[in-house]
Amino acid sequence: MSYQDRRSPDPLRRRRRTTPRQRALLELLKRDNHFRSAQQWHAELRTTVGVGLTSVYRILHQFAEQHVVETQRAEDGELLYRLRDTAEHYHNLLCRICGRAERFTLDALEHHTEHVARQYRYADVNHHLDLYGTCPDCAGVAQQE
Ligand SMILES: [Zn+2]
Ligand SMILES: [Zn+2]
Incomplete structure (x- = not known):
């Protein structure tokens, strides 16, 4: 759900003081650019940091508000997160x-x-x-040279 056209300054630079847990999650996000649910991030994070699922939810929610992460709905509606690296408007083709x-x-x-917004005079559409x-890797398709 990165559908916003407003340009915001680099969120990572504007960040306020961070906690060790926030930094650990941020490092993880930087290493892995796949969309993952809060549970999946929690499962990866807790191998190195003692942290509860509720904290991971809270941190991800904060990161989303600060535009540090972008969110995307999974097919079943669950919210997924990954590090945000652009404020451009785009859509995702997501491997389930x-x-x-892929943007x-x-x-x-x-x-x-x-056009539709103008036609019906709606604002902020x-x-x-x-x-x-299913991405080529997950489909088991051989990579083409
Ligand atoms: Zn669009
Ligand atoms: Zn895949």
Whole structure:
């Protein structure tokens, strides 16, 4: 759900004082750019840091508000997180198995959104378009040279 066009300053630079748990989770996010649920991040984090699931939820929620992480719904509606590295508007093609994501934009959709908004005089119109599939690695397809 990174559908915001407002440009914000680099969130990592504006960060306030962080706790060791926040830093540990941030390091983990930097090493792995796949979308993962709070439970999955918690499972990885607790191998190195003693931390409860509730804390991981809270930290991820803070990171999302600070635009440090971006969020994306899984096919079943669960919220997934990964480190955010751009404020650009785009959509994700998400692997439902491993959380890998490919970014894309669709000019026709962007223009059509504006058109419909103008037509009905709606303000602040937003849109979501999520695509789900199985990535080549998870499908076991041999990489093409
Ligand atoms: Zn995959
Ligand atoms: Zn769009």
